[in-house]
Amino acid sequence: MATKPTVAIHKFSSCDGCQLALLNMGEALVDLTGRVDIKHFAEAGVLDESAHVDIAFVEGSIVTKLDTQRIQQIRKNARYLITMGACATSGGIQALKNLAKHPASWPADIYPQPEFIDSLDRSEPIKAHVKVDFELWGCPINSRQISAAIGAMLEGVMPRDDREKLCIECKRQGHVCTLITQGEPCMGPVTRTGCGALCPEFGRACYGCYGESELPKNAVLARRFLGLGLLTDQVERRFQLIHPEPERTLGLGHGGQDD
Amino acid sequence: MSRDYQTQTPIAARVVEFIQESDAIFTLRLQLEDAAERARYQFMPGQFNMLYLFGVGEVPISIVSDPLDDDIIDHTVRVVGRVTRGLAQLKKGDRLGLRGPFGHGWPLALARDKDLLIVTGGLGCAPVVSAINYALKRPEHYRKLSIVQGVKHANDLIWQHRYDDWREREGVEVLLAADEAGPAWPFHVGRITELLDHVTTAYDNCVVMICGPEGLMQRAAELLLEKGVPPYSIYLSMERNMQCAVGHCGHCQLGADFICKDGPVFVYPDIRERLLQEGV
Amino acid sequence: MERQAPRFLARQNFPLLLEQLVEHGYRLHGPQVRDGAIVYDTFHSVDQLPRGVQDQQQVGSYRLITSSNKRLFHWANGPQALKPLLQPAREVLWQAKRDANGALAFMVPESSIAKVAVIGVKACDMAALALQDQHFLQGEYEDPGYRARREGLFLVAVDCSYAADTCFCASTGDGPSAQTGFDLVLTELETGYLIAAGSDKGLSILPHLPLLDAQPQDLDIAQQQHADVVAMQSRALQPIPIGGLDRQRGHPQWQDIADRCLGCGNCTMVCPTCFCHHQKDELAIKGDESQHVREWDSCFGESHGELTGFQVRKTIKHRYQQWMIHKLDSWQEQYGRSGCTGCGRCMSWCPADIDFVKEANVLGGGSE
Amino acid sequence: MGGKMTERRVTIDVPSLARVEGEGALHLKIEQGTLQHLQFKIYEPPRFFEKFLEGRHYSEVPDIVARICGICPVAYQVSAVNALESLFEVELTPWIKQMRRLLYCGEWIQSHSLHIHLLALPDYFHETTVLGLAAKQPDAVKRGFFIQEAGNRLIKFLGGRSVHPIGLQVGGFHKAPSLAEAAELHRYIESALPEAIAMAEWVARLDMPDEQQSFTSVALTSPHYPLETGRLKSDRGLDIGVDDYETYFTESQCPHSTALWSLLKGENYLVGPLARLNLNVNGLPPFLDRLLAKLGNPFPSQNMFHSMLARAVEICFALHEASELLRNYKVPDTPSVPVRVKAGECCGWSEAPRGLLWHRYQVDAEGIIRAAKIVPPTSQNQARIEQDLAQSLQAFGLEHSDEALRLHSEKVIRNYDPCISCATHFLRFSAERSP
Numbered sequence A: 001m002a003t004k005p006t007v008a009i010h011k012f013s014s015c016d017g018c019q020l021a022l023l024n025m026g027e028a029l030v031d032l033t034g035r036v037d038i039k040h041f042a043e044a045g046v047l048d049e050s051a052h053v054d055i056a057f058v059e060g061s062i063v064t065k066l067d068t069q070r071i072q073q074i075r076k077n078a079r080y081l082i083t084m085g086a087c088a089t090s091g092g093i094q095a096l097k098n099l100a101k102h103p104a105s106w107p108a109d110i111y112p113q114p115e116f117i118d119s120l121d122r123s124e125p126i127k128a129h130v131k132v133d134f135e136l137w138g139c140p141i142n143s144r145q146i147s148a149a150i151g152a153m154l155e156g157v158m159p160r161d162d163r164e165k166l167c168i169e170c171k172r173q174g175h176v177c178t179l180i181t182q183g184e185p186c187m188g189p190v191t192r193t194g195c196g197a198l199c200p201e202f203g204r205a206c207y208g209c210y211g212e213s214e215l216p217k218n219a220v221l222a223r224r225f226l227g228l229g230l231l232t233d234q235v236e237r238r239f240q241l242i243h244p245e246p247e248r249t250l251g252l253g254h255g256g257q258d259d
Numbered sequence B: 001m002s003r004d005y006q007t008q009t010p011i012a013a014r015v016v017e018f019i020q021e022s023d024a025i026f027t028l029r030l031q032l033e034d035a036a037e038r039a040r041y042q043f044m045p046g047q048f049n050m051l052y053l054f055g056v057g058e059v060p061i062s063i064v065s066d067p068l069d070d071d072i073i074d075h076t077v078r079v080v081g082r083v084t085r086g087l088a089q090l091k092k093g094d095r096l097g098l099r100g101p102f103g104h105g106w107p108l109a110l111a112r113d114k115d116l117l118i119v120t121g122g123l124g125c126a127p128v129v130s131a132i133n134y135a136l137k138r139p140e141h142y143r144k145l146s147i148v149q150g151v152k153h154a155n156d157l158i159w160q161h162r163y164d165d166w167r168e169r170e171g172v173e174v175l176l177a178a179d180e181a182g183p184a185w186p187f188h189v190g191r192i193t194e195l196l197d198h199v200t201t202a203y204d205n206c207v208v209m210i211c212g213p214e215g216l217m218q219r220a221a222e223l224l225l226e227k228g229v230p231p232y233s234i235y236l237s238m239e240r241n242m243q244c245a246v247g248h249c250g251h252c253q254l255g256a257d258f259i260c261k262d263g264p265v266f267v268y269p270d271i272r273e274r275l276l277q278e279g280v
Numbered sequence C: 001m002e003r004q005a006p007r008f009l010a011r012q013n014f015p016l017l018l019e020q021l022v023e024h025g026y027r028l029h030g031p032q033v034r035d036g037a038i039v040y041d042t043f044h045s046v047d048q049l050p051r052g053v054q055d056q057q058q059v060g061s062y063r064l065i066t067s068s069n070k071r072l073f074h075w076a077n078g079p080q081a082l083k084p085l086l087q088p089a090r091e092v093l094w095q096a097k098r099d100a101n102g103a104l105a106f107m108v109p110e111s112s113i114a115k116v117a118v119i120g121v122k123a124c125d126m127a128a129l130a131l132q133d134q135h136f137l138q139g140e141y142e143d144p145g146y147r148a149r150r151e152g153l154f155l156v157a158v159d160c161s162y163a164a165d166t167c168f169c170a171s172t173g174d175g176p177s178a179q180t181g182f183d184l185v186l187t188e189l190e191t192g193y194l195i196a197a198g199s200d201k202g203l204s205i206l207p208h209l210p211l212l213d214a215q216p217q218d219l220d221i222a223q224q225q226h227a228d229v230v231a232m233q234s235r236a237l238q239p240i241p242i243g244g245l246d247r248q249r250g251h252p253q254w255q256d257i258a259d260r261c262l263g264c265g266n267c268t269m270v271c272p273t274c275f276c277h278h279q280k281d282e283l284a285i286k287g288d289e290s291q292h293v294r295e296w297d298s299c300f301g302e303s304h305g306e307l308t309g310f311q312v313r314k315t316i317k318h319r320y321q322q323w324m325i326h327k328l329d330s331w332q333e334q335y336g337r338s339g340c341t342g343c344g345r346c347m348s349w350c351p352a353d354i355d356f357v358k359e360a361n362v363l364g365g366g367s368e
Numbered sequence D: 001m002g003g004k005m006t007e008r009r010v011t012i013d014v015p016s017l018a019r020v021e022g023e024g025a026l027h028l029k030i031e032q033g034t035l036q037h038l039q040f041k042i043y044e045p046p047r048f049f050e051k052f053l054e055g056r057h058y059s060e061v062p063d064i065v066a067r068i069c070g071i072c073p074v075a076y077q078v079s080a081v082n083a084l085e086s087l088f089e090v091e092l093t094p095w096i097k098q099m100r101r102l103l104y105c106g107e108w109i110q111s112h113s114l115h116i117h118l119l120a121l122p123d124y125f126h127e128t129t130v131l132g133l134a135a136k137q138p139d140a141v142k143r144g145f146f147i148q149e150a151g152n153r154l155i156k157f158l159g160g161r162s163v164h165p166i167g168l169q170v171g172g173f174h175k176a177p178s179l180a181e182a183a184e185l186h187r188y189i190e191s192a193l194p195e196a197i198a199m200a201e202w203v204a205r206l207d208m209p210d211e212q213q214s215f216t217s218v219a220l221t222s223p224h225y226p227l228e229t230g231r232l233k234s235d236r237g238l239d240i241g242v243d244d245y246e247t248y249f250t251e252s253q254c255p256h257s258t259a260l261w262s263l264l265k266g267e268n269y270l271v272g273p274l275a276r277l278n279l280n281v282n283g284l285p286p287f288l289d290r291l292l293a294k295l296g297n298p299f300p301s302q303n304m305f306h307s308m309l310a311r312a313v314e315i316c317f318a319l320h321e322a323s324e325l326l327r328n329y330k331v332p333d334t335p336s337v338p339v340r341v342k343a344g345e346c347c348g349w350s351e352a353p354r355g356l357l358w359h360r361y362q363v364d365a366e367g368i369i370r371a372a373k374i375v376p377p378t379s380q381n382q383a384r385i386e387q388d389l390a391q392s393l394q395a396f397g398l399e400h401s402d403e404a405l406r407l408h409s410e411k412v413i414r415n416y417d418p419c420i421s422c423a424t425h426f427l428r429f430s431a432e433r434s435p
């Protein structure tokens, strides 16, 4: 029998939620291991951090000096590197610290002895440090995404990269638009598909946990939010939550004009 | 009312031969697995199939073999993205799905007893290969066959031996050009349209088949019009994103046409306006 | 078959119509209030229909209000009606199986004809259905799944007695009263319904109902109601000649729209005539089978115009052009009429509040 | 014992850190056969959630705090809304209260079965992973997945997805699921309960070390087994309400850990399933009393290895509770009640799968969070873990090989299920020995 492709799951700064897309798969996890050889997956008890693998999945963002070295090694040891989740693809919720004026002082605000803490001033996505072959967006990602990615790689092709706007899936699902019927500031028009339009299904506005879609007209949406009666700082907070990125706010940056 | 027997669901085909034409180009020789399907399958040059790679997806690919060949259907594919990269890994004996044929092919009947001029640009344009093969097999039907091919870099030319082979044939002329070439390049250096001054086709009694990037097709067609080729003798093969191939999915619309069923081959005046039109 | 002369069904006897349809083997499908909108779904009892409910629609806004009115259909429309029923948003077209030797087999899910009676189809949606039929059934190729679903339908249309601010079906010639294509058509009055057949299927139901002759004054009221709804429509889409928008691609208004548009695709998703869909594969984790799925797509998405290494429609401006020019212009060449039936959904459900009619009128060279 | 400790009273102006219980390491020094030095080290980098919360609107808090932990997001969400709703004096409807409990049941079931089957059990079958275990005990693993899925489905029912669910809000829920969804879920839960009972009986039969230790159990208590609310008690007389937490509990930092240590009047203590069951064993439904009697009820127990059985019992409890809550499910008129913002300070807690989770917020008149403090279960257990390790390893015998010592230490640590990433098999173990 031909040897099975090898896989590793690595973790950086994160909540572990994305790895649950695998651990909550149930029996499919056993099916999966019939097709790939998992070399490293600490949560599942498989340990070999430095194994050379075909595909390395990486959860979490880079926040310590040690992380910056680890990720280099992981990249060297992997044929393909795929990030899972917001933390790894965009810095994630902990990148809120990138927006702070003095993040360097945070350890001191919290720890009596900040000198014990190895913490960079920023939370950085994996791609800021090494080449990433494919990104799975979402906070958290779901089992569908990861099995589609592995399935495609096993067929010898890259996974489909779907950057479609959430609204399209929202309408496929037959949900009633929260923005139109409730005046809620829904992020759907600039948010990447993938979750299945969960929040609108629950009658609430999307808060953007899957990250930015293709051609996001952030400024147009921000203007619309103002029109719904939101204040500037409320609009700003909507845009700066799970994938904080200062340039996105209020048309100060891109997305305002059609280009 | 349904037109073809096999339009919505693929049938299984087997790779009987895999030919690596160049680094990024390969030919898949396919045979339908089911004997009855084989017997029923008919196509014309310029038509295309939707090839399905298991678990990955479908892509439109022109048929390059001859309708009278045995029951082997050839497809020459260039590796550009997901599906084509996957197809490139197939080996002899592997299976894939196929549905088709779709679209309207080249007007080879119309070209009968006339000169046939074939103009292609880019990296070996598969759709016209079928027309070339067709004409070469039936030399008595065509007065003359001229093949004009342009590439960006000299190294992009694949199938050098095929061109050599074609050039040897009676009644066939082959003109090649490269935008950029080294000193060893024996052919024209410059634009493909410049070659059109050197073809010996009877402009007023020919049929032209053009395939390539839209800019090239437009320049060539306009030049040929100037040279006196009747507008309704110029045919082009068009490309757009394609999902269903039966005119339902809406992706391949070009103005009011659906390329999959109204094309991919169009007569020039019908789409003259659309070429290079931004956003169409 | 033409719309027949109506008879009268008293309000308290309306449930008998539903009963008859169930008796004839139909599952009931119709309007209900859900999450602040009128949505079509399976229902069982007349109590589930939107009694005394009215929709207040504006560009970018939709709200329901309730009143003591007893009418069941005194509203204009909701985000969807027939389209999801005939052209499901997601559908497995076929399934591919691969055995251990690599042999492939393709299976099509059984498409049995389900008998569904849709209650309360508005004129704009009847007109849209005719267009979808043309597209999926009457072209060179026929869509077998659509065919199966279509065959099973029993359509009970209802004339509009109210138009929302966004309605403009009178100007497209599609409403407010249903013209053809239905099996039965209702005109709702205070005391009951004028009911008429539009097909043999419809005719066969009528003898089972306690119908009365329609009174001349009822017919007058119905006519007045029609005239009132026409008058209620404040918008009108000016006719666009073939090529009338296509030739306007250079007009500065497109850029102006693009600067306000989110490119979110909601307009195309709620449009009852939009038919674009894409196909994709969903591979089982064991690698032995794959579902080939078809889903609604939108010309506002990047994958719609994607060729390898080349995007046909890079900007929102071009995507908006594709949508509007196709809908109002190329459509005429393709199907003999415009693709717009005046339902107004593309305006109500637009999160960027773009007024399609106003923009089309500006671009078409007419007045706003 | 560990390194130098810096004692500190944490006040709200110097908020302490919200951290994920994360990656761990263990360092032992054995000299002349005695344990000289033992360090259980958590080096998960800090994520500063308490800082992120500053300046955020109260309505955003559930979505933010969920991201502290992917395994117990519901616990974070519920503790947070408990705090904020108490400040805003929100009167929850009975439906909302029931559904909060139902949601919480889902998290216990999901988290506990994940722990039992994927993390703890392989140890007992000399396997390193659930995948190896699946080869030896396929039915048990299948059953485990089936039970875990019950938890996932419960969370999805009210929250759309099992990690970082989106259904909860201050004042209730965003949506009430339909009767049909409830009925379908109820059927699944009913079918999972007998499986869970069988699983508990099976766990009870596993061979566990018999090792008694002295420790204080701390848990919420309530007449109906505590999940989302209750009074905090210990088996040594503590009995307090949520606002008094900081009077009794202090946090401190030691250099080898990014998790803060929490102490009860300077002493370590235990939170989590064993502590909960020790204090609430009388609050179980009758079928569990009968089951425990049949299994020779060990609770209250001072044997940390009974934690796995405690989890199994809690799964049975949660499935039963969920089934009861779903049985008479009705769609309410409204899934939430209006919230009127008030400035002030508030505290909230609940029993996360791993134990008490306490939050405190300072909110201004606009509903903006001005300060936050979160004490997760792992900081509370951390001191206890080190003490347990020291005791357990002595009892186990320091003469054992490095490998055996490592395995035993891991087993001990896993009893606390401190967090998925350190509960698993990747302790970096280093033992220095001198003759």
Ligand SMILES: Cc1cc2nc3c(=O)[nH]c(=O)nc-3n(C[C@H](O)[C@H](O)[C@H](O)COP(=O)(O)OP(=O)(O)OC[C@H]3O[C@@H](n4cnc5c(N)ncnc54)[C@H](O)[C@@H]3O)c2cc1C
Binding pocket: B048, B057, B058, B059, B060, B061, B062, B063, B075, B076, B077, B078, B079, B080, B081, B082, B083, B084, B085, B126, B127, B238, B239, B240, B241, B242, B243, B264, C306, C307, C308, C309
């Ligand atoms: C009528 C017709 C005939 C063709 N004949 C040939 C041929 O003989 N040989 C050959 O090599 N290529 C041919 N092509 C182009 C070929 O279809 C594309 O290169 C191929 O679809 C790219 O798919 P991909 O998955 O590898 O690329 P990706 O870039 O990963 O494309 C993703 C998807 O986009 C769509 N797509 C991308 N490019 C095109 C395209 N040019 N046309 C239609 N859909 C596209 C497909 O749905 C594809 O699956 C033809 C195209 C058309 C329309």
Ligand code: SF4
Binding pocket: A014, A015, A016, A017, A018, A019, A059, A060, A084, A085, A086, A087, A088, A092, A093, A138, A139, A140, A141, D067, D070, D163, D164
């Ligand atoms: S992306 Fe979200 S779910 Fe995934 S690890 Fe990060 S915080 Fe957790």
Ligand code: SF4
Binding pocket: A166, A167, A168, A170, A171, A175, A176, A177, A178, A179, A180, A186, A187, A188, A189, A200, A205, A206, C264, C266, C351
């Ligand atoms: S609810 Fe949000 S995602 Fe859905 S259509 Fe409206 S704006 Fe788009």
Ligand code: SF4
Binding pocket: A166, A191, A195, A196, A197, A198, A199, A200, A205, A206, A207, A208, A209, A210, A211, D166
């Ligand atoms: S709707 Fe938006 S916030 Fe909600 S789960 Fe989806 S992407 Fe995340």
